[in-house]
Amino acid sequence: MDKGNACPYASMASSVTFCCAIFAITLVIIRIFYVIYWGSRPHRTRAPQPVSTLIVLGSGGHTAEMLNLLSVLQKDRFTPRFYIAAATDNMSLQKARLLENSLADENGVQTSETAQFMQIYRSREVGQSYITSVWTTLIAMMHALWLMMKIRPQVILCNGPGTCIPLCAIAFLFKVLGIRWSSIFYVESIARVRRLSLSGLLLYKLRMADQLFVQWPQLQRKYPRATYVGRLM
Structure with a gap:
């Protein structure tokens, strides 16, 4: 030719x-x-069934606020529960284990039946340069992908730590691809009065969170798609 x-x-x-x-x-x-x-639409089911729940723990105040929030949730509704914290944060998982052990003693069940505890690589350590954080972020994303494929949660609860971003990004990607629908609920810290944290801002601007809750009315006025729920802790 x-x-x-x-x-x-x-x-x-x-x-x-x-x-x-x-x-x-x-x-x-x-x-x-x-x-x-x-x-962003409310989910309604005729007969509520337990939903597998991924709980992302930060460090210090983030973990304290999340555990306080968990104390008022219906434990039989959000089960099994998967706790994830940064690989360098052992204290948060210890506190989560204490909470789950107390619940297990009350209900007469084994903790292993209702909860699992995992760690994930950090995208960026405190004080780490942005240049080197590119590589660590890629590692964290791959680790998040592996964890999300393993857990496949129906609900994700997070409240501020940067650790949640790779997990929420993978969860959103899974929804787009039709692999798994995970509802992402983000509760902004009580310490955030005038502006969202970086994690909250990313989830808000990129619309990855199904519901984003704030605890101050002036914060909701600044970010109108957020839901003001008053003080939770």
Whole structure:
């Protein structure tokens, strides 16, 4: 076949490839808007069933606030529970184990039946340079992908630590791809009065959180898509 005859076929193939790429991108965009729209809608079921719940723990005050929040949740509704903390944060998981052990003693069950405890690599340590954090963020994302494939939670609870970002990003990707629908609930810290934390801001701006709760009315006025719930702790 001479070059004159080959050119029209090459041009046609390029056009088909371009059209397929545009079609695929359009489908992805439509799916993203679908996930964002339905993620923010209330979920109603005729008969509430237990939902597997991933709980992301920060350090210090973040963990204290999360454990206080868990103390008022219906434990039989959010089960089994999977606790994740940063690989360098052993104290938070110890506190979570104490909570679960007390619940197990009350109900006469084994902790292993209702809770599991895991660690994840940090995207960025305190004081770490942004250049080196690129590599550690990639590692954290791969680790988050492995954990999310293993846990496949129906609900994700988080309240501020940067550790939650890779996990929420993977959960959002899973929803877009139709792999697993995980409802992401973010509770901003009581210490955040005028502006969201970096984690909260990312989840708010990128619309990854299904519901984002704040504890101060002026914070809700600044971020109108957030839900003001008053003081929880």
